[in-house]
Amino acid sequence: MSNAVSALNGKVAAGEVTIREAGLRGMITLRADLSDSKVKSICTSLTGAAFPSSGQANCDDAKGLCWMSPDEVLILVPYDTVADALEQIAKALKNKHHLAENVSDARALITVEGTFAREVIAKLAPVDLHPDAFQPGDFRRSHIGQVAAAFWMRDQDTIAVICFRSVAEYAFDLLATSAKAGRVGFFA
Amino acid sequence: MLTLHCPYCGVDADETDLHAGGEAHLKRASTGSSDDAFEDYLFMRENPKGVHFERWRHAYGCGKWFLAARCTATLQVFGTYRAQTHEPPQDIKDAISAQRPGWSWGNFR
Numbered sequence: 001m002s003n004a005v006s007a008l009n010g011k012v013a014a015g016e017v018t019i020r021e022a023g024l025r026g027m028i029t030l031r032a033d034l035s036d037s038k039v040k041s042i043c044t045s046l047t048g049a050a051f052p053s054s055g056q057a058n059c060d061d062a063k064g065l066c067w068m069s070p071d072e073v074l075i076l077v078p079y080d081t082v083a084d085a086l087e088q089i090a091k092a093l094k095n096k097h098h099l100a101e102n103v104s105d106a107r108a109l110i111t112v113e114g115t116f117a118r119e120v121i122a123k124l125a126p127v128d129l130h131p132d133a134f135q136p137g138d139f140r141r142s143h144i145g146q147v148a149a150a151f152w153m154r155d156q157d158t159i160a161v162i163c164f165r166s167v168a169e170y171a172f173d174l175l176a177t178s179a180k181a182g183r184v185g186f187f188a
Numbered sequence: 189m190l191t192l193h194c195p196y197c198g199v200d201a202d203e204t205d206l207h208a209g210g211e212a213h214l215k216r217a218s219t220g221s222s223d224d225a226f227e228d229y230l231f232m233r234e235n236p237k238g239v240h241f242e243r244w245r246h247a248y249g250c251g252k253w254f255l256a257a258r259c260t261a262t263l264q265v266f267g268t269y270r271a272q273t274h275e276p277p278q279d280i281k282d283a284i285s286a287q288r289p290g291w292s293w294g295n296f297r
Contacts, residue, residue: 054198069250070196126202141197141249142205148248 004079007108007168013176016183017114021172022160024079025062025109028086031072032098039073042092046075046085057139057152059160066139066152066162074150074162079104108168112159112175116183121151121159123178131187145174190263195270197250209243212255213275213294237261239284239291241276244268257284 008021032039040051049058049065052073057066059076066074077085082102089100112120122129124144134140139152147167153159163171190203210233217229234240240260245253255273257266257280266287267280275296276284284291291297 069252072250126204128200140199142202143248 004105007165008172011172013172013179015114015176015179017112017117017120017179019120019172019175019179020111020113021168022109022111025104025107026077026079026082026085027102027104027107027109027162028075028077028082028089028100029068029072029103030075030089030098030100032093032096034067034071034073036096038092038096039098042089043073043075046077046088052139055139056137058137059152059154066150068141068150106165107162108165108171110161110163110168110172110175111154112161112179113157114179115157116187117157117159118153118187119184120175120178121161122186123181123184124174125149125151129187144171147171190258190265192244192254192256192265193268194246194249194252195254195268196252197246199249201246201249205246205248207245207247209245209253212241212243213296234294236293239266239288239293241293241296243271259288 004024006021006024010023011021013019043065044051047063047065049063052058052065052067054067058064059066062078064076068074082104086100086102118129125142127140127142128134134153136153136155139150141150143149147163147170149161149163149171151159151161161171191200192206194201214229217225238259238261240258242256243253244256253271254268255271256268257276258264266283269277269280
Protein backbone atom coordinates (compact mmCIF):
# COMPACT_ATOMS: atom_id res chain seq x y z
CA MET A 1 0.00 0.00 0.00
CA SER A 2 1.22 3.48 -0.74
CA ASN A 3 2.54 5.66 2.03
CA ALA A 4 -0.15 8.25 2.81
CA VAL A 5 1.21 11.76 3.28
CA SER A 6 -0.77 14.84 4.29
CA ALA A 7 -0.87 17.93 2.07
CA LEU A 8 2.14 19.71 3.60
CA ASN A 9 3.52 16.80 5.64
CA GLY A 10 3.35 18.59 8.96
CA LYS A 11 4.90 21.89 7.87
CA VAL A 12 5.37 24.42 10.67
CA ALA A 13 5.82 28.19 10.63
CA ALA A 14 6.90 29.01 14.16
CA GLY A 15 6.42 32.42 15.70
CA GLU A 16 4.38 34.25 18.30
CA VAL A 17 1.47 32.59 16.56
CA THR A 18 2.51 29.23 15.17
CA ILE A 19 0.94 27.80 12.02
CA ARG A 20 1.09 24.03 11.84
CA GLU A 21 -0.22 21.64 9.25
CA ALA A 22 -1.81 19.00 11.43
CA GLY A 23 -0.82 15.94 9.40
CA LEU A 24 -3.10 13.12 8.35
CA ARG A 25 -6.64 13.47 9.67
CA GLY A 26 -9.54 11.19 9.06
CA MET A 27 -12.52 13.17 7.79
CA ILE A 28 -15.90 11.83 6.77
CA THR A 29 -18.57 14.01 5.30
CA LEU A 30 -22.03 12.76 6.19
CA ARG A 31 -25.15 14.12 4.54
CA ALA A 32 -28.38 12.99 6.12
CA ASP A 33 -31.35 14.19 8.09
CA LEU A 34 -29.53 15.59 11.11
CA SER A 35 -32.64 15.49 13.28
CA ASP A 36 -32.74 11.70 12.95
CA SER A 37 -31.80 9.98 16.22
CA LYS A 38 -29.92 7.19 14.43
CA VAL A 39 -27.78 9.72 12.59
CA LYS A 40 -27.00 11.49 15.84
CA SER A 41 -26.20 8.33 17.73
CA ILE A 42 -23.78 6.93 15.12
CA CYS A 43 -21.97 10.29 15.02
CA THR A 44 -21.58 10.44 18.77
CA SER A 45 -20.62 6.78 19.13
CA LEU A 46 -17.87 7.17 16.50
CA THR A 47 -16.35 10.26 18.08
CA GLY A 48 -17.46 10.39 21.69
CA ALA A 49 -18.44 13.99 21.03
CA ALA A 50 -21.85 15.49 21.69
CA PHE A 51 -23.84 16.13 18.52
CA PRO A 52 -23.26 19.79 17.58
CA SER A 53 -26.09 22.24 17.20
CA SER A 54 -26.27 24.66 14.28
CA GLY A 55 -22.97 26.52 13.76
CA GLN A 56 -21.09 24.54 16.38
CA ALA A 57 -18.20 22.09 16.52
CA ASN A 58 -17.43 19.61 19.27
CA CYS A 59 -13.88 18.41 18.78
CA ASP A 60 -10.95 17.28 20.84
CA ASP A 61 -7.54 16.74 19.29
CA ALA A 62 -8.22 13.72 17.10
CA LYS A 63 -11.97 13.25 17.05
CA GLY A 64 -14.97 15.46 16.74
CA LEU A 65 -18.11 16.60 14.97
CA CYS A 66 -18.57 19.80 12.98
CA TRP A 67 -21.93 21.18 11.85
CA MET A 68 -21.48 22.01 8.15
CA SER A 69 -25.02 22.79 6.98
CA PRO A 70 -28.59 21.85 7.91
CA ASP A 71 -28.06 18.44 6.31
CA GLU A 72 -24.32 17.87 6.57
CA VAL A 73 -21.93 17.05 9.38
CA LEU A 74 -18.18 16.53 9.24
CA ILE A 75 -16.91 13.61 11.31
CA LEU A 76 -13.29 13.76 12.44
CA VAL A 77 -11.69 10.47 13.43
CA PRO A 78 -8.09 9.17 13.43
CA TYR A 79 -6.87 8.67 9.85
CA ASP A 80 -6.44 4.90 10.03
CA THR A 81 -9.93 4.29 11.43
CA VAL A 82 -11.88 5.90 8.58
CA ALA A 83 -12.64 2.67 6.71
CA ASP A 84 -13.95 1.10 9.88
CA ALA A 85 -16.00 4.19 10.70
CA LEU A 86 -17.56 4.18 7.22
CA GLU A 87 -18.54 0.56 7.70
CA GLN A 88 -20.18 1.38 11.00
CA ILE A 89 -22.09 4.28 9.42
CA ALA A 90 -23.28 2.11 6.55
CA LYS A 91 -24.50 -0.48 9.02
CA ALA A 92 -26.18 1.98 11.37
CA LEU A 93 -27.92 3.93 8.58
CA LYS A 94 -28.68 0.97 6.34
CA ASN A 95 -32.29 1.93 5.66
CA LYS A 96 -31.82 5.67 5.91
CA HIS A 97 -31.26 8.05 3.01
CA HIS A 98 -27.70 9.23 3.55
CA LEU A 99 -24.32 9.83 1.97
CA ALA A 100 -21.07 9.15 3.81
CA GLU A 101 -17.77 9.74 2.05
CA ASN A 102 -14.14 9.60 3.05
CA VAL A 103 -12.72 13.05 2.33
CA SER A 104 -9.54 12.68 4.42
CA ASP A 105 -7.25 13.00 1.42
CA ALA A 106 -9.26 15.82 -0.14
CA ARG A 107 -8.76 18.20 2.78
CA ALA A 108 -6.04 19.67 4.93
CA LEU A 109 -6.21 20.74 8.54
CA ILE A 110 -4.06 23.63 9.73
CA THR A 111 -3.86 24.83 13.31
CA VAL A 112 -3.18 28.41 14.34
CA GLU A 113 -1.84 28.59 17.89
CA GLY A 114 -0.82 31.66 19.82
CA THR A 115 -1.98 34.66 21.75
CA PHE A 116 -3.46 36.52 18.78
CA ALA A 117 -4.63 33.50 16.75
CA ARG A 118 -8.04 35.18 16.60
CA GLU A 119 -6.60 38.17 14.76
CA VAL A 120 -4.65 36.03 12.32
CA ILE A 121 -7.99 34.70 11.04
CA ALA A 122 -9.87 37.98 11.44
CA LYS A 123 -7.51 39.63 8.96
CA LEU A 124 -8.35 37.06 6.31
CA ALA A 125 -12.02 36.12 6.66
CA PRO A 126 -15.22 38.21 6.41
CA VAL A 127 -16.35 36.89 9.77
CA ASP A 128 -16.92 38.64 13.08
CA LEU A 129 -14.23 37.13 15.29
CA HIS A 130 -14.74 39.44 18.23
CA PRO A 131 -14.64 37.50 21.53
CA ASP A 132 -18.29 38.47 22.04
CA ALA A 133 -19.27 36.85 18.76
CA PHE A 134 -16.93 33.89 18.26
CA GLN A 135 -15.96 31.55 21.05
CA PRO A 136 -14.56 28.04 21.46
CA GLY A 137 -17.14 25.65 20.08
CA ASP A 138 -18.31 28.03 17.36
CA PHE A 139 -17.78 26.75 13.83
CA ARG A 140 -17.85 28.81 10.67
CA ARG A 141 -17.62 28.02 6.98
CA SER A 142 -16.40 30.95 4.96
CA HIS A 143 -13.28 31.81 3.04
CA ILE A 144 -9.80 33.01 3.93
CA GLY A 145 -8.16 35.11 1.27
CA GLN A 146 -9.25 33.58 -2.01
CA VAL A 147 -10.11 30.05 -0.89
CA ALA A 148 -12.93 28.30 0.92
CA ALA A 149 -12.15 27.37 4.50
CA ALA A 150 -13.89 26.31 7.67
CA PHE A 151 -12.60 27.07 11.12
CA TRP A 152 -13.40 26.70 14.78
CA MET A 153 -11.76 27.65 18.03
CA ARG A 154 -10.37 24.83 20.11
CA ASP A 155 -9.60 27.19 22.95
CA GLN A 156 -8.94 30.91 23.30
CA ASP A 157 -5.50 30.62 21.68
CA THR A 158 -6.04 27.85 19.16
CA ILE A 159 -8.02 27.87 15.94
CA ALA A 160 -8.29 24.90 13.60
CA VAL A 161 -8.71 25.61 9.90
CA ILE A 162 -9.89 23.11 7.30
CA CYS A 163 -9.35 23.78 3.61
CA PHE A 164 -9.12 21.78 0.41
CA ARG A 165 -5.88 19.89 -0.02
CA SER A 166 -5.24 21.48 -3.41
CA VAL A 167 -5.03 24.94 -1.82
CA ALA A 168 -3.32 23.89 1.42
CA GLU A 169 -0.05 25.58 0.52
CA TYR A 170 -1.78 28.86 -0.29
CA ALA A 171 -3.81 28.70 2.93
CA PHE A 172 -0.73 27.88 4.98
CA ASP A 173 1.31 30.72 3.48
CA LEU A 174 -1.59 33.10 3.91
CA LEU A 175 -1.94 32.24 7.60
CA ALA A 176 1.82 32.36 8.13
CA THR A 177 2.01 35.80 6.51
CA SER A 178 -0.89 37.05 8.58
CA ALA A 179 0.78 35.72 11.74
CA LYS A 180 4.15 37.20 10.82
CA ALA A 181 2.61 40.62 10.21
CA GLY A 182 1.80 40.65 13.91
CA ARG A 183 -0.91 41.71 16.25
CA VAL A 184 -3.43 44.40 15.36
CA GLY A 185 -4.70 44.86 18.90
CA PHE A 186 -8.27 45.42 17.82
CA PHE A 187 -9.69 42.76 20.13
CA ALA A 188 -7.43 43.60 23.08
CA MET B 189 -20.90 45.94 1.00
CA LEU B 190 -23.91 43.73 1.48
CA THR B 191 -24.32 41.52 4.56
CA LEU B 192 -27.20 39.05 4.44
CA HIS B 193 -28.44 36.82 7.22
CA CYS B 194 -28.58 33.20 6.07
CA PRO B 195 -31.87 31.74 7.32
CA TYR B 196 -30.48 28.19 7.15
CA CYS B 197 -27.27 28.39 9.14
CA GLY B 198 -28.05 31.56 11.02
CA VAL B 199 -24.89 33.52 10.28
CA ASP B 200 -24.52 37.01 8.86
CA ALA B 201 -22.74 36.29 5.61
CA ASP B 202 -20.65 38.82 3.76
CA GLU B 203 -21.37 39.44 0.09
CA THR B 204 -18.12 37.65 -0.81
CA ASP B 205 -19.46 34.48 0.85
CA LEU B 206 -22.58 34.62 -1.31
CA HIS B 207 -23.53 34.05 -4.91
CA ALA B 208 -26.27 36.12 -6.49
CA GLY B 209 -28.99 34.12 -8.20
CA GLY B 210 -31.13 36.76 -9.87
CA GLU B 211 -34.79 37.50 -9.38
CA ALA B 212 -36.81 35.57 -6.81
CA HIS B 213 -40.29 34.07 -7.14
CA LEU B 214 -40.04 33.27 -10.85
CA LYS B 215 -42.73 30.93 -12.05
CA ARG B 216 -41.73 28.57 -14.79
CA ALA B 217 -43.77 28.63 -17.97
CA SER B 218 -44.61 24.97 -18.28
CA THR B 219 -45.37 22.58 -21.12
CA GLY B 220 -48.14 23.92 -23.29
CA SER B 221 -47.47 27.55 -22.45
CA SER B 222 -47.63 30.10 -25.24
CA ASP B 223 -44.45 31.46 -26.75
CA ASP B 224 -45.18 34.80 -25.10
CA ALA B 225 -45.47 33.21 -21.66
CA PHE B 226 -42.23 31.37 -22.24
CA GLU B 227 -40.49 34.53 -23.37
CA ASP B 228 -41.73 36.28 -20.22
CA TYR B 229 -40.39 33.49 -18.05
CA LEU B 230 -37.02 33.39 -19.76
CA PHE B 231 -36.24 37.02 -20.34
CA MET B 232 -38.60 39.50 -18.72
CA ARG B 233 -37.37 40.64 -15.33
CA GLU B 234 -38.36 43.22 -12.78
CA ASN B 235 -35.82 46.00 -12.73
CA PRO B 236 -36.99 48.25 -9.92
CA LYS B 237 -35.40 51.20 -8.28
CA GLY B 238 -36.40 50.36 -4.74
CA VAL B 239 -37.89 47.20 -3.24
CA HIS B 240 -36.60 44.04 -4.89
CA PHE B 241 -36.66 40.30 -4.20
CA GLU B 242 -33.63 38.22 -5.04
CA ARG B 243 -32.24 34.72 -4.78
CA TRP B 244 -28.90 34.27 -3.08
CA ARG B 245 -26.82 31.21 -2.39
CA HIS B 246 -24.65 30.91 0.70
CA ALA B 247 -21.93 29.50 -1.52
CA TYR B 248 -18.96 29.55 0.85
CA GLY B 249 -21.11 28.60 3.83
CA CYS B 250 -23.89 26.05 4.11
CA GLY B 251 -24.50 26.03 0.35
CA LYS B 252 -28.24 26.69 0.60
CA TRP B 253 -30.34 28.99 -1.57
CA PHE B 254 -32.35 31.62 0.24
CA LEU B 255 -34.35 34.71 -0.69
CA ALA B 256 -33.74 38.31 0.26
CA ALA B 257 -35.83 41.47 0.17
CA ARG B 258 -33.79 44.60 -0.23
CA CYS B 259 -33.76 48.06 -1.73
CA THR B 260 -31.76 48.41 -4.93
CA ALA B 261 -31.33 52.15 -4.41
CA THR B 262 -30.06 52.21 -0.82
CA LEU B 263 -28.94 48.59 -0.35
CA GLN B 264 -31.12 48.47 2.76
CA VAL B 265 -31.99 44.86 3.56
CA PHE B 266 -35.56 44.32 4.74
CA GLY B 267 -35.07 40.68 5.54
CA THR B 268 -34.12 37.24 4.29
CA TYR B 269 -36.21 34.10 4.26
CA ARG B 270 -36.18 30.47 3.23
CA ALA B 271 -36.64 29.58 -0.42
CA GLN B 272 -39.45 27.06 0.18
CA THR B 273 -42.18 29.64 -0.31
CA HIS B 274 -44.16 31.00 -3.24
CA GLU B 275 -44.35 34.53 -1.91
CA PRO B 276 -42.63 36.64 0.73
CA PRO B 277 -43.77 35.81 4.27
CA GLN B 278 -45.97 38.34 6.03
CA ASP B 279 -43.26 39.54 8.43
CA ILE B 280 -41.04 40.44 5.47
CA LYS B 281 -43.91 42.29 3.79
CA ASP B 282 -44.61 44.12 7.05
CA ALA B 283 -40.95 45.09 7.40
CA ILE B 284 -41.00 46.54 3.88
CA SER B 285 -44.30 48.36 4.44
CA ALA B 286 -42.86 49.97 7.56
CA GLN B 287 -39.99 51.40 5.53
CA ARG B 288 -41.55 51.86 2.08
CA PRO B 289 -45.31 52.42 2.47
CA GLY B 290 -47.25 51.63 -0.70
CA TRP B 291 -44.53 49.47 -2.23
CA SER B 292 -45.33 46.93 -4.90
CA TRP B 293 -43.32 44.38 -6.81
CA GLY B 294 -44.80 42.15 -9.47
CA ASN B 295 -48.04 40.86 -7.93
CA PHE B 296 -46.89 41.49 -4.36
CA ARG B 297 -47.75 44.56 -2.32
